[in-house]
Amino acid sequence: MYVGLKRANWSAVLIWAILLIILIFTVTPLVFMVTSSFMESRQIVRMPYSWIPESFYYQNYIKALQGNDGSWIFPRNIFNSMFVSITVAITTVLIAAITGYGLAKFKFKGRHFVFMLIMATMMIPFEAIMIPLYMVAMNLRMQDSYAGLIVPFLVSAFGVFQMRQYLTTFPSEYLDASRVDGMGEIGIFWRIVFPNCAPVIATLGILSFRGQWDNLLWPLLVTQSEKMKTIPLYISKFAEEKMTDEGAMMAVAVIASLPMFLLFGLLSKYFIGGSSVYESRKG
Amino acid sequence: MKRKYIGIERKTARWGFAFTVPSILFFSLFSFYPILNALYTSMFDKRVLSLAPPKFMGLGNYTYIFSSPDFWNSIRATFVFTLGTFIPIVIFSLMVATFLTTLTSHRARGFFQIAYYTPAVISSVVAAAIWLLIFDPRGLGNQWVNAILASPGVDRKWLADRTMVQVSTMVVYFWKYIGYFVILFITGLSSIPPAIYEAATIDGSSRWQSFWRITLPLLKPTVVLVSIMAMLQCLKTFSTQYLFVQGGAPRAPINVMTLNIYTTGIRNQRIGRASAMSIVLFLIMLLFTWIQFRFSKSDDVEY
Numbered sequence: 398m399y400v401g402l403k404r405a406n407w408s409a410v411l412i413w414a415i416l417l418i419i420l421i422f423t424v425t426p427l428v429f430m431v432t433s434s435f436m437e438s439r440q441i442v443r444m445p446y447s448w449i450p451e452s453f454y455y456q457n458y459i460k461a462l463q464g465n466d467g468s469w470i471f472p473r474n475i476f477n478s479m480f481v482s483i484t485v486a487i488t489t490v491l492i493a494a495i496t497g498y499g500l501a502k503f504k505f506k507g508r509h510f511v512f513m514l515i516m517a518t519m520m521i522p523f524e525a526i527m528i529p530l531y532m533v534a535m536n537l538r539m540q541d542s543y544a545g546l547i548v549p550f551l552v553s554a555f556g557v558f559q560m561r562q563y564l565t566t567f568p569s570e571y572l573d574a575s576r577v578d579g580m581g582e583i584g585i586f587w588r589i590v591f592p593n594c595a596p597v598i599a600t601l602g603i604l605s606f607r608g609q610w611d612n613l614l615w616p617l618l619v620t621q622s623e624k625m626k627t628i629p630l631y632i633s634k635f636a637e638e639k640m641t642d643e644g645a646m647m648a649v650a651v652i653a654s655l656p657m658f659l660l661f662g663l664l665s666k667y668f669i670g671g672s673s674v675y676e677s678r679k680g
Numbered sequence: 681m682k683r684k685y686i687g688i689e690r691k692t693a694r695w696g697f698a699f700t701v702p703s704i705l706f707f708s709l710f711s712f713y714p715i716l717n718a719l720y721t722s723m724f725d726k727r728v729l730s731l732a733p734p735k736f737m738g739l740g741n742y743t744y745i746f747s748s749p750d751f752w753n754s755i756r757a758t759f760v761f762t763l764g765t766f767i768p769i770v771i772f773s774l775m776v777a778t779f780l781t782t783l784t785s786h787r788a789r790g791f792f793q794i795a796y797y798t799p800a801v802i803s804s805v806v807a808a809a810i811w812l813l814i815f816d817p818r819g820l821g822n823q824w825v826n827a828i829l830a831s832p833g834v835d836r837k838w839l840a841d842r843t844m845v846q847v848s849t850m851v852v853y854f855w856k857y858i859g860y861f862v863i864l865f866i867t868g869l870s871s872i873p874p875a876i877y878e879a880a881t882i883d884g885s886s887r888w889q890s891f892w893r894i895t896l897p898l899l900k901p902t903v904v905l906v907s908i909m910a911m912l913q914c915l916k917t918f919s920t921q922y923l924f925v926q927g928g929a930p931r932a933p934i935n936v937m938t939l940n941i942y943t944t945g946i947r948n949q950r951i952g953r954a955s956a957m958s959i960v961l962f963l964i965m966l967l968f969t970w971i972q973f974r975f976s977k978s979d980d981v982e983y
Binding site: 408412415416419420422423424425426427429430433441442444445446492493495496498499500502503504505506507508511514515518520521522523524525526527528529530531532533548549551552554557576582586607610611613614617618628629632633634635636637643646647649650653654657658661665668669 | 692693695697698700702706709711712715717772776782795796802804808818855859926938945946965
């Protein structure tokens, strides 16, 4: 009996040790980002790394916003990222909801075909179509514009899938009752169906917002002028030109991460819900 | 005037179709057209700024890329990265998820989940930027490894050495996605009814035995699904490699397929050749997706 207890304790200690090691591994780079953003470069490169800033060197943040050439283009790039990400989140939610509703609650001819067609696009990775998409954007004169940044991401197949799965369980009685009351089809969608999708709206909205906030590849292709660039492009330019100014680079990183941490702090449930593809597959 | 009677069912059904029209148009123009266009363009010697009409060359672009050491290097880099990333991620996240489910304190479990997930919150470009500094010769990377191995002052050349720079990109990915996969596994684990474990414990099964004999077999569909998801994710990797190259790392060891497509198509303006590469990448990913579908169909577990 005693031996068994002791062995159980040892395995508990081992489990905690491994969990804590991985905790240190995941958290320290983030702590490094925040602490070094308040340090002068000479403190950052001193070995061993001291985790507490000697002086509260906020000048890094000024340098970050100012840029290498003092053009103050970064605030504009932050606005671009915000604008593109918010717009894409809104359009994705709206179009996915209306398409998902159409597929889930109406028995029109060919609805299975339409659904399969949309699902099939999930197998086409963006990376494989970026070159032709770039040509499409050029032909539509969308290069270096907000339209060019936004239009290829107006809706996602995964969003349509989620909305459809969610709405198949929506009781049709409500819809029929509203029809009897003389409500139009668009009114039914807008006033009855859409407000009832709140959980999917939250997860899908966050997922789409993050997708664009994180997007490096497409803005790299479609933008040319500095004033149309987004945050990921600003970071990569900073990494290329100013590797030696570590403090300012981490200040850029902190600024780029703030909205995400804020969203995560407020809505962590929907972040994690959005990542759980497993659940949606079963649903 | 006589009008043909259309039932209410059919009338509303028309609305259903109308609601899907925006999506149909969107996906036709921004998914199906581009992939067909890539297939078509891959048969031509097309360049962006050239005024001469593109010359048809059949499978010429394919024979070119498959005889080019540069493209084979990209395939190698992509597969090395994929294998070196997804295997550790799947093993570690499964291990961590199993450990987390044994914790009795729900608060501790929740805390660990959130803390592991935090790196997934920041964007991949930010992740790469942080690790660029950690992998600096004077950075935390050398300090940690030398503290663990008790080898002060050794430079591991994280960003300079051919092999190490590949390992470095894997570390970034592992760091960023471990928490995400832990959560996927926890979802899978929590669907196994605890009664099975209770029965096994009563029959004298140890925790170790329970894991190998009960958890793993019942979790197999989740493991397969998560593995293939992780692989598909890794095959598309771009940001980390791009930023590392921008930051001064050698290109060749980490010149993954997406990076090569970008360089060939956009920087060198060889649209035809880049399209051929895109099609190859697409086919590879299609193969993995097909495997995923086969497994997820045949392997559903009933409790």
